Amino acid sequence: MIPHPQLQAADFTAEPSTDSLEQLSRPSLSYWQDAWIRLKQNTRAIISLYLIIGLALFTVLGPFLWTKDPSAQDLDQISQAPALPKTALLVSDYEPWMPPNAQGHPAEPAGYPDTLDAVTNFTTVGTPNTQAVRFTWSPVQDAGGYSIYRSESEPNGLQGLGLPLETLNAGNIVGFEDRLNLKSQTYFYSIIPTDGFDEFEVVTTLKVTPVQSITVSQALERGLIEASDAPGRSVSLAFHPFGTDYLGRDMLARLMQGARVSLFIGVVAPFIYVLFGVFYGGFAGYLGGKVDQFLMRFADFVVALPFLLFMILFKIGFGIGPGESGVLPMLVALILLLWPSTARLVRGQVLKIREQGYIEAARLLGGKPSYLIARHIIPNTMGVILVTLTFAVPSAIFTEAFLSFIGMGVAPPTPSWGSMCNEGVKTMLSHPHELFFPALFISITVLAFNLLGDGLTEALDSKMRSRE
Amino acid sequence: MLKYTFGRILSGLVTIWFIATATFLAMHAVPGDPLMNEKATTPEIRENLARKYGLDKPIAEQYVIYLGNMVQGDFGISFTQQNRKVNDIIQDHFPVSAALGILAITFAALGGILWGALTALYRNQLPDIIIMFLVILGISVPSFVFAALGQLLLVNINQWFNISFLPVAGWGTFSHMIVPSLVLGLGTMALLTRLMRSSMLEIVNEDFIRTARAKGLSPSRIFFQHQLRNAILPVVTVLGPQIAAITTGGFVVELVFAIPGLGRYFVQAVQQLDYTVIMGTTVFYGAFLVFMVILVDIIYGFIDPRVRLK
């Protein structure tokens, strides 16, 4: 037994609570304030929000900051991987080169040799550059010719020699010039002596890294040098931070232009169809009865249509004339096919709100339907609509990308991220960056909108609002 | 249930009729002459071709003939490969697509249920965080990027180890199917994992789980008998639309991996405007997808007593 504290008479003076009873409940925040506070606590959603703002700036302001023409071809730097600014060696215009002949060496061997020595003194002539790489070597005793190969990776003996460049059919020709699509990267050249018909199993390999070069007339044509500049100096080439595509177009500029197309479809289409769905569903739910049944039947019918097939059909039916980008048919098709899910959702919400009765009250006070929808139904369904809209963006972007990827979307030369992927996948094995960048942009955009949508769902979900 | 099934099939038929009509109209709305691409050099050849394809008749009559043939399952002859019937193309190549798709959906459904259950079990712990990170990636990366990456990876693996670990492209053996079906199922698996996770977490808070605990059931029994069983139901409901997603996703995967499935032929036909093939395959695909959705709904009805007994 615990003795209770010693109490004084004063302790027993009446002292009713001075707090107003109302104050006992917590200050109530408005729906949106509360949601915003909770969204701010969700780091992933906030990062996504910044990402989306960043993407918007990239799309809208990007082209003003990075003014390269997205359709201009830089023929010096085709399929160039992302790199720092490059310089090129200015070289004289191409003049045909006569491969040297070995004096006194027979063109054909006297008989058929049993063995041949490997080629020796296999060296380059002059500075190997991207205009031409020239070689010479010492003739091989009894050789009737030479085969030359080029590979981008180091051969393993006779394995992996790469591209056969040339087969010379004379033992006394001891020079070769490679002008085939050269880039400023490391090549492995291999040479094998032959008896004029068959290769022998001896190989000599040389590692060569041609320097980036540009001829005087090319440089003049592109305005990179003055007429007085002499070969031998270096010239700054156009800078492509994200590299170039298979036609030498600047990837960064194309990504920006592609963003305009992809995001236009990705944002505008959902915006319109969600809006349409809101009104459709709002009216169906509001009017109720037979009209509602009929409207929802129709919505169900549209939902049942196989979406991508219809996108394709629509595209075919619409046809795309020369000079058209194909954005419009895609937009229209998206809108025509995707509104029902929003309509269903909004209708459900409206029915719920109707049951709560205050619409009845407003109607009794003489509100017109449009007024009721605008004043009562829409504000109350705004949360769901916002979430739907957020999730609609990634699915529209996916659809654009998918259709463009199979060649049914945006028509070249207009770039969209999807059509850039379509082009990039063809050269994926040799120049992965042409696929990587547009794919990255699609993924980041979709990711950001998905995470934001998740955050919004959580923030707006009234089930999770505690203390009520 | 029977009435429900019947109603669903009937509305499915209406949808298919609509698809067929829309296809017909789309084909006839195409600007230009359908025989433009043909080697219809002389007016006579042109006329013969037009007659062969029934293009000399008025549109309404063409439509009736088209519907009639469609009902009999006759889709006509290809424009570009004139010795091939569209039916043969479907018969030859759809099984390939179907094999790929079945493997992909199986893999996606099993994976989704497994990973989803795991994440719910380890909620907010490391396995959950890792899996959900991958899921977010899976949802955000387009299927063709997975296809391209999958192939790139295979090429590199084969190169590094200097062996043919798995074939990079083509069709024929089971080993050809593994990577493409994995790639094809990935997006769906991510989606199902997410759905399964949230469904599991919702069920955990249900009153009947509390009852099960108050009954003194073991945690594992509660997990399998009460939680998992109920959590799988929502996953089954989205399987129908997901089959559609996998079917269309197959177009891309077949393209990238050079698999001779119907999807690749469909895309080719669309690109070459091969009218009869487009019409035939579109209607075929449309019917397939519509009935898959219905089939899944009916199967769902058998699993969920609340639907079955109504």
Place this chain on the structure above:
Amino acid sequence: MGTHKLLEVSNLSVEFETYGGVVKAVRGVDFGVDAGEVLAIVGESGCGKSVTVQSIMGIIPMPPGKITGGSAKLKGSEILGLDAQAANQFRGKEIGMIFQDPMTSLNPTMTIGAQIAETLKVHRGLSTKQATEIASELLIRTRIPEAQKRLHQYPFEFSGGMLQRAMIAQSLACSPSLLIADEPTTALDVTIQAQILDLLKELQSRDGMAIILITHDLAVVARTAQNVCVMYAGQIVEQGSVDEIFYKSAHPYTLGLKLAMPSNVSQQNKKLEPIPGSPPDLFSPPSGCGYAARCPHAMRICHKENPPLFSDPREPHHAARCWLQAPGAPKTEGLHQLHLIASHGE
């Protein structure tokens, strides 16, 4: 028989870690139940009734829930804080439980029969066939017509009242010595409510099982219970026999509840008076009496210090947590004065 009460709960405290802070849902609750006794726990919504009994059963979600202190002894052995395996020795076997909403408290995809049989299989190791036979007997005992057919039906094919009967059947499967009924009738129609209560009483008097009955409804208490605990803001503010609580209310909150009761026979011609205000915030419970903000008799001490539980040595089971019972406190009209020699509790 042993000297132990069937269930003895002392100083039970439970908290919830939530998004808004820590909710102190139960703050030092003591009570006991004898074999065969019906104990009612009454109180406003949110005062911690369900949390109290659910923590005894070990079925509050943890996290966010946490039992921060106290003990609960079933026939003398501790049952708080057991792991799942140990707890399952008494859950469903020694103590059965039924819940407020029978519609959601049964697994929607399992037949009623299977759910009842499951309990029997798990606790008594019966085969499916034996278990189903007993399940059918249980349905008959709980007055469910066409028991054989009903066994194979799913919860959605049952009405609310029938489902609650099925719930009761399920909780009785292993003949528990204690049944906890958490607002078993709140979700049901008035006529059905009476039937369910009658059923519970009948089963109780026949099997000699003890019941803890949680309810808002004092009329239900008067009809069924022998003893009553009145809870307010996570604490028991008054406890005693039904007569003591009804006719010798010693706590202003109990008085308030009685006045708020629509069907109180003795107050029939009086107007129903809801208690103004709302319970205190359990995020930061006041340091004084929890009821002070709403109490018409609040005094200076009430705002400063939480009153201990004053009890009457002549009626040792009757106790109230109110400073008005302290020696030297002013007498209040309408409030029963406990005859105090000493006090205990906090």
